[in-house]
Amino acid sequence: MTISFKKSYKFALKSSLYIFLFAIGGLFLLNKFYIQTDFWPLLCFAIGLFVFSFFVLQYRVERFIYRRVKRIYDDVSLLENASFRNQPVTTDMATLTREVQKFARDKKIEIETLKIREEYRREFLGNVSHELKTPLFTVQGYLLTLLDGAMEDKQIRKKYLQRAEKGVERLIYIVKDLDMITKLEMGDINIELSEFNIIDVVQNVFDLLEMRAAKKNISLVFDTKYKYPIKVIADQEKIQQVVTNLVVNSIKYGKQGGTTEVSIEDLVNNKAIVRVTDNGEGIAKSNIPRLFERFYRVDKSGARSEGGSGLGLAIVKHIIESHNEKIYVESEFGVGSEFSFTLEKAK
Template sequence: MLTNSRGIAVIIALAISMLVAAFLSLLDTTTATILMVAGGISFSVSYLLINITLEFLVFREIGNIYTLLEKIQKKELSEFSDKSSKSSISPLRRINKVINSYALARQKEIDTLQKNAEFRREFIADISHELKTPIFATQGYIHTLLDGAIDDKEVRMKFLKRAAKSLDSLDVLVQDLLTLNQMESGVIKFTFTQFDLKDLLLEVIDQLEHKASKRKVDLVFQYDEKEDYITSADKQKIYRVCQNLIFNAVKYNNNQGKVKVSLKTSKHNLHVEIKDNGQGIPPEDLKRIFERFYRVEKSRNKKEGGTGLGLAIVKHILEGHKSKISVSSTVGKGSIFSFSLPLVKQVLPEGKEKQDVN
């Protein structure tokens, strides 16, 4: 009975009514009727006031605190929202809010620590796997030579070239890791200059034309010859972005496929789009392709080569230009990667706008 507001209210109300009746009984003019009426009124008023006070200011808030503690144990926290909490006279409601805010903050810290720990485990496993392949290959070639194959000139040269190729792959991996780490830590600074993005894309496409022709991939560049596509950016790093995206579009396309590079202008921006008609990227992988070492098809990508860091570097370079890489893909139909850079224009004395080609 004492575990709820009604039971406590009944006991306290009875005590108050008895005290009132006892006090009135000391008066000479008090009759039994007056004592009964006074006792009933005092009991009713006391019960109502005490019950309402206990129910709304104490027991309900205690129940909310217990519910919150259960949610904390089950990790089912939600943001506390109560418009009356700021003006509430109940200290328990304020305690409830403080507990909820504290638990939310601690839960976010725990979630962040768990994600960081998981990321570290995955990163260590990935980098160990990436380093193992070139190191083991180089060890195998060198040990074979030391075991006597070095006396055969033809075998010696072949194995030394393979060992050198493995070490070159290892060097590329280390350089990419250093570049990515320096970008994330802000060590690498961006040098912004004005240049024609069309000329840069033509240079990249010319470089990759041989690889595309080997796979019979049709590499097409669409742009308006009358336009001057001047932008302000770090030319070397944007070159790497375009090179990586177009290279991937060719490498992961189907034989005799097509890669279309489009360059368009809007009022304030240049838009680059690289579209292929390859196998596409599954939806479950689409959100993770910019993570370090993440590969959609590990076996095929390993065969094709690469460090698995290219798209992560692309993402950080574009973020350094206050831009972002966008991707859409349909399995079996291909993928589209796109990004934007600012368009640089010059105002002529006549008042007409013309793109600055200097």
């Protein structure tokens, strides 16, 4: 450990100077009124006292301050702060004060972050428990009813088994989404880049969700007729999942007889932006910052009646960010919503 004693030298020098001046004054008075002797021996004695005082004071101050400052460093180091462990011990009080204040600020931020994470963990576990509990209890209820005697009735048996199957399907859906988002957050899913036509991907999603949209009489349309392909570079399978999740959301929260429109536009820096717009119920401004959180639902009762895992938008966000792209949302309550994301265009 290297030690800086610049200010302690200054302190010792000033203190020794005071002692020297006091000794000179005292000896001058003694020499004048009591002891008649040469002045030079007295001056030499005073200078010797000055030098002796300087070294004694310097040594004592260094030892006194260093021991106490080192104790502070040792106490702080017990908290395993790497920045304090690696820094040299300093006896400069101003520097020490700044370092301790910085340490306190950093620890406060760290504690606040841990509190937020702990709250998030509790909320996440509660949400997972709630999402899994509903289909589990549903399946259990139908199976218990069958075991209690309803199995003899063929119509009831078939109906209850079909309903139990739907509950199991929802459980599988939730578990798959949980597995995917966990892998996305940990970076365990590889992004396989390829060149493909984004228009074909959107059309595939429209074909897959056409019947679901028809139940609410919602039209799935492009904003215009694209005569030429728009090639992008991304993971085609995962981008199709992004578009699927966004269109499913627009259907889920869309109004009867509404429209879900997809547009693809050019941006600067060789980027394309895909917009999914609906004229559904819209989202209140207070809810927008939390839209991409896991299990967060704007309308909890309505969303659960429509099914889903509550992880769709969280998965969308992670997939887009894993491509180093951006996702945006604009919405006005009672008017509709627009989700958009960027992709790199093929050259």
